[in-house]
Each structure stands twice: as structure tokens, then as C-alpha cells.
Amino acid sequence: MSPVLVLNASYERLHYVSLQHAVRMLARQVAVVEEAAAGRPMGPWPRPKVLRLVRYISTRWRHRQRPGWSKRALLARDEHCCGYCGGPASTVDHVLPRSRGGADSWLNTVAACARCNNRKRDRTPEEAGMPLLSKPFVPSWEQILLKH
Template sequence: MDVLVINADLGPLHRVSLRHAIRMLCRQVAEIHEAQPDRLIGVYPMPTVVRLVRYVVTKWRYARGPTWSRKGVLTRDGRTCGYCGGHATTVDHVLPRSRGGRNSWSNTVASCYDCNQRKGDRTPAEAGMTLRSKPAAPTWVALAQR
């Protein structure tokens, strides 16, 4: 079970495990904002939302977009293959790394195993495959909503 952590101004920050939330309560860095009424963990009611006691500045988080990651690419594309629309399990480089392609948001798409193998070490045009959408860098909000 995950517990939502909100800032002192009631803005959402992230989710943590129940164990982590209890540690935050014990250290008195957070207090229970919402809880399940009939369930207890020791002396604490089972929290569903905890609020930080002090405000945490999060400007850095929105100043620039998230850094590239495989998990982020799969989340951005909704685990849908960028070539056939099937279930994606891997990440494909539009311009292969062997030809100077980088791990970047604009050069990677989620891909199913079959399409990734079929494309191989070629560009989509050379492999006769078309991208369903152009890859782009997501925002923090777009990644959090998926």
C-alpha cells in the first residue's frame, strides 16, 4: 500500500511505502492528513495521506523536464509499440546507437520485441517501418498522470 506525501501547502509531492510513512511520522517530519478510520498500526491510524510539517521547495522539479530513462520512455508511450501499436516491452533507438544515436527523449520510442528485432540496426526508413507518433520530451505532469 502506498501513501501520498503532500507538502505543507497541501501540494502533492510523491508516494512512499507505508513503512516509510510510519518512519516519517515517528521522526515527526510529517503528520497524518487522512487515514483509514478503523485500522491502526501501533498507536497510529493507518495513513493514506501524510503532510510534511515544513514546506519543501520543489522549483528544481519543474525547472526542466525529467531526465531520460527506459522506464520513462515506456511510461510516456503508455507501453504501446511506436511501430505496430502492440504491447511494448523494450525501448528502440530511432537512430541506432551504433550510428551516433543517443539515449534521449527525441531518439527513443517504446517498442515490442518483434518490431525491435525487425528494425535491428537500421533507421525506420531503411527498415520500411513508420513511427506512429514523433517522440518528444515529456513534462513532469505528463509522466505523473500515466
């Protein structure tokens, strides 16, 4: 799979993403196909070679610091996928539950579906026997802005 070049809304080059990531950006309508590649279409879109963002991203402040935590940003970081079952997620789960001192922080939260969240309750993943599919991480601005 060849990587897809992502351009800012102003046509400046930003970086490369995988074809799979490119299709997710198209599905979320954060980017449009600027240049198509030869090959089979990807669903309703031509196979992308170059994408362009719909909204301009400021490249000056983008790299300065890590984004602050918010529910919306967290769901974007985890691509709206449940950290326990991989299904569509719309809630925030605290790895160490808030009732036991767990913080609203990047490393203590994962996106979760309502079902897994209810099942886990105020337990840690170990206590609940619900291993995390991936480790929580502090995202970069890029990982947030290109995904919501």
C-alpha cells in the same frame, strides 16, 4: 466526453485529463475515484468526475525542468505502447540505431515491442519501412509521473 479533474494525494487541484486518460490512470492504480459522475460505469470503476493521485506529487520541482531520460521514463512517456505497431511495449528502440551513433535521448528513442525491435534491427524507420506512429518528444514531469 467531459474532462476529469485530477487532485494531488493532498487534495490540491492539479489539472484536467480526458476520461480515457483517467481510466488508464485507474487501471495503472496511480489514482482512485474521489467523486463519481452520473452515467455508465467504466468497467470496474464508477464514471470518474474527480480523481485523486495515490502518491503525492511535489508541485514545486515538478515544473522546474524536464525529466531526464531513462528506459522506465521512456516507457511511461509512450504509455507502454510500441511506436511502430501500437501493441504492448517493453523494450527501447533507438530511431537512429546506437550502433550508428544514436543517443539515449528523448528525441531518439521510442517504446517498442520485442517483435518490432527485432524486425527493425540497426536500421532507421525509413530504411526498415516501419514508419513511426507518432514523433518522439521531450515529456514534461506530468506526462511521466501520471503514467507509470
